[in-house]
Amino acid sequence: MELTAVEKEAKLWSGGQRPLNASYGKLMMWFFIVSDALTFSGFLVSYGFSRFKNIDSWPIADEVFTHFPFLHGVDAPMYYVALMTFILIFSSVTMVLAVDAGHHMNKAKVTFYMLLTIIGGAVFVGSQAWEWKNFIKGEYGALETKGGQILQFVNAETGKRVAIGDFAVSIPTERSAHKSSNGVWYQSEGSLPSYSLAEVVEGFESNDNLVIRSEKLDQSGRKIVLSRDDSLDKIENAVAVVEGANLIHNEYGNRLFADFFFFITGFHGFHVFSGVVINLIIFFNVIIGTYEKRGHYEMVEKVGLYWHFVDLVWVFVFTFFYLV
Amino acid sequence: MAEVTHKLAIFRGLLKFKSNVQKIWGVLIFLSIVTTVEVVLGILKPDILMNYFLSMKLLNWIFIILTLVKAYYIAWDFMHIRDERGSLKGAIVLPLIILIPYLIFILVLEADYIFDVMTNGFVSWNF
Numbered sequence: 133m134e135l136t137a138v139e140k141e142a143k144l145w146s147g148g149q150r151p152l153n154a155s156y157g158k159l160m161m162w163f164f165i166v167s168d169a170l171t172f173s174g175f176l177v178s179y180g181f182s183r184f185k186n187i188d189s190w191p192i193a194d195e196v197f198t199h200f201p202f203l204h205g206v207d208a209p210m211y212y213v214a215l216m217t218f219i220l221i222f223s224s225v226t227m228v229l230a231v232d233a234g235h236h237m238n239k240a241k242v243t244f245y246m247l248l249t250i251i252g253g254a255v256f257v258g259s260q261a262w263e264w265k266n267f268i269k270g271e272y273g274a275l276e277t278k279g280g281q282i283l284q285f286v287n288a289e290t291g292k293r294v295a296i297g298d299f300a301v302s303i304p305t306e307r308s309a310h311k312s313s314n315g316v317w318y319q320s321e322g323s324l325p326s327y328s329l330a331e332v333v334e335g336f337e338s339n340d341n342l343v344i345r346s347e348k349l350d351q352s353g354r355k356i357v358l359s360r361d362d363s364l365d366k367i368e369n370a371v372a373v374v375e376g377a378n379l380i381h382n383e384y385g386n387r388l389f390a391d392f393f394f395f396i397t398g399f400h401g402f403h404v405f406s407g408v409v410i411n412l413i414i415f416f417n418v419i420i421g422t423y424e425k426r427g428h429y430e431m432v433e434k435v436g437l438y439w440h441f442v443d444l445v446w447v448f449v450f451t452f453f454y455l456v
Numbered sequence: 457m458a459e460v461t462h463k464l465a466i467f468r469g470l471l472k473f474k475s476n477v478q479k480i481w482g483v484l485i486f487l488s489i490v491t492t493v494e495v496v497l498g499i500l501k502p503d504i505l506m507n508y509f510l511s512m513k514l515l516n517w518i519f520i521i522l523t524l525v526k527a528y529y530i531a532w533d534f535m536h537i538r539d540e541r542g543s544l545k546g547a548i549v550l551p552l553i554i555l556i557p558y559l560i561f562i563l564v565l566e567a568d569y570i571f572d573v574m575t576n577g578f579v580s581w582n583f
Contacts, residue, residue: 152541152547153540153541159544162544169552170555170556173555177556177559177564180564181564181566182567184568184571185574188571194498225484227534229477232477353513437535444531444535447523451494451519451522
């Protein structure tokens with residue numbers, strides 16, 4: 133017995149129909165996306181927690197991410213991440229165009245748009261790797277105090293940042309390398325910063341136009357620069373030279389900033405990478421005609437949902453790491 | 457497979473597109489404009505927007521609202537939530553809009569409290 137449309141609507145949840153009007157696979161993809169969205173929001177909110185906890189000393193993103201490929205020494209805050217955002221949004225568009233072409237069973241178009249999507253994703257992952265490289269390498273270098281504060285150096289007259297390599301003096305010292313014959317065999321020799329603490333301190337004391345820029349922010353959100361006398365006091369507290377950023381030290385300011393940067397953009401980059409791999413699998417399936425035989429391109433739609441989700445997450449990461 | 461029907465109007469019916477492909481490009485243009493506005497504001501940082509509202513800069517409020525707008529159009533038009541049944545829409549969106557603000561509320565409030573303890577407490581953290 134065939135039900136009429138009105139009866140169908142009334143008995144939508146009584147069984148025998150598909151009340152959500154979505155296939156099993158699509159529903160499972162949505163389940164995954166909702167739970168993954170909660171995971172990412174957990175990460176981003178914990179970033180917000182650390183940030184509000186250190187609201188008066190958080191690093192300024194504009195000063196951290198200033199590089200653009202092939203423009204050496206040009207101060208270009210955010211332009212590159214903005215470009216990355218456009219690349220990812222554009223690859224989202226080619227993905228949705230592939231889904232649309234799939235609805236029309238147009239194999240050639242699906243193939244073409246899937247290829248563009250994969251290229252966009254690969255360019256994005258590459259850009260992120262380049263961002264990481266710059267972040268890890270660092271730019272000016274800084275000193276770290278016992279309490280974990282970062283002391284950066286600026287020129288008192290121009291207010292411009294000064295790299296520690298520009299003023300550190302060279303103090304020749306003897307240093308014997310750690311060998312496995314005279315220590316624990318699995319402890320290898322660690323890497324040393326280019327300048328020792330004594331060299332930086334000595335160089336700072338002999339340069340009268342250098343002052344220290346502290347981590348603290350003033351009312352208008354700029355970093356507080358100490359006077360020369362305060363700087364000379366402060367530098368006594370320094371215990372280490374920091375160049376670049378890793379999970380333990382961070383020359384840009386609070387270490388949590390580096391930790392969250394590596395963790396959240398890394399987790400997102402891993403999602404993009406897996407998205408590219410899954411897209412590639414679907415792409416080859418499209419080429420060999422799997423979905424043509426199956427009679428529908430719903431697999432493209434499902435992987436499309438995942439891909440858009442990755443784009444969606446980036447929109448939030450972009451806002452909270454680079455803009456806010 | 458049955459021909460899929462798409463709802464082709466965005467901005468509450470203000471803008472209607474002739475085909476789904478056209479709508480996709482329309483949404484791309486809209487998202488690009490929003491991103492461009494964000495980047496320009498982030499570079500210029502106008503002084504008027506540096507005032508505080510609910511202990512956050514107005515500029516940051518604008519960024520967050522624009523981000524939510526972008527998220528809405530990505531989910532609704534690229535992920536086709538607009539074309540789904542109401543029950544599926546609710547199943548996807550409701551858990552997120554209930555749980556995430558709750559999490560934000562708890563953790564940000566706690567962070568603000570810890571900040572107060574660290575600034576006004578008797579232990580010095582600044583050495």
